[in-house]
Amino acid sequence: MVKYTLHNYFRSTTSARVRIALAIKGIDYNYKGYALLPGEHKPKAYLNLNPQGLVPSLEIDGKTIITQSMAILEYLDEVHPSPPLLPTSALGRARVRSLCQIISTDIHPINNLRILQYLENNFEASADDKKAWYLNWAHAGFEALETRLANEPETGKFCHGNTPTMADICLYAQMFNNTRFGMDMRAYSTIIRIHKHCENLEAFIAGAPLNQPDAK
Numbered sequence: 001m002v003k004y005t006l007h008n009y010f011r012s013t014t015s016a017r018v019r020i021a022l023a024i025k026g027i028d029y030n031y032k033g034y035a036l037l038p039g040e041h042k043p044k045a046y047l048n049l050n051p052q053g054l055v056p057s058l059e060i061d062g063k064t065i066i067t068q069s070m071a072i073l074e075y076l077d078e079v080h081p082s083p084p085l086l087p088t089s090a091l092g093r094a095r096v097r098s099l100c101q102i103i104s105t106d107i108h109p110i111n112n113l114r115i116l117q118y119l120e121n122n123f124e125a126s127a128d129d130k131k132a133w134y135l136n137w138a139h140a141g142f143e144a145l146e147t148r149l150a151n152e153p154e155t156g157k158f159c160h161g162n163t164p165t166m167a168d169i170c171l172y173a174q175m176f177n178n179t180r181f182g183m184d185m186r187a188y189s190t191i192i193r194i195h196k197h198c199e200n201l202e203a204f205i206a207g208a209p210l211n212q213p214d215a216k
């Protein structure tokens with residue numbers, strides 16, 4: 001039986017993506033938490049696992065590491081195909097990946113802790129400046145996401161049809177950061193509806209930040 005260890009942080013939304021996928025698939029794993037603010041992900045021991053110094057990293061049987069949350073999700077879906085996190089048709093998979101990437105490629109990376117810290121340390125960005133930066137890019141992505149989800153016929157109870165996919169995982173996880181930055185979500189009625197379905201599912205609850213052992 002494969003042994004998984006997830007190197008992650010309770011508040012990290014990319015980590016939440018992986019925790020939810022593991023929970024949806026009913027996979028047990030060891031939890032290893034790293035507090036990001038004091039820099040527990042910076043020492044060499046962790047950089048040996050993940051030279052980017054980012055969480056999450058999934059360790060398999062104590063010898064193999066996969067980094068990058070979306071690569072981990074794809075791996076888990078291939079190796080543990082049931083229940084699937086991607087649709088059966090190529091077009092459906094392309095749509096779900098495209099929805100995911102609005103968040104994972106275009107919103108999250110430019111709002112990550114190290115980016116906000118860089119703005120603060122090198123451009124004297126205040127807490128308000130950092131919030132404005134976050135909200136600008138989050139709204140840009142969520143406006144497009146809402147337009148697509150509200151108008152595309154493939155949208156169902158969830159982002160794609162009536163079962164959760166990787167797109168719902170990305171959406172649900174990103175919402176924790178939106179809430180932390182006080183983002184006004186009233187314009188996003190389809191997203192709110194889908195998010196409500198997600199937040200009632202056990203696997204999504206299991207992956208939520210405050211339900212992790214390192215949550216303080």
Ligand SMILES: N[C@@H](CCC(=O)N[C@@H](CS)C(=O)NCC(=O)O)C(=O)O
Pocket residue numbers: 011012013014015036041053054055056067068069070104112113114115
């Ligand atoms: N694209 C990467 C991003 C990982 C990432 O940025 N993780 C954040 C937490 S959500 C992190 O480790 N931040 C630490 C830092 O910015 O120093 C993924 O999806 O895994």
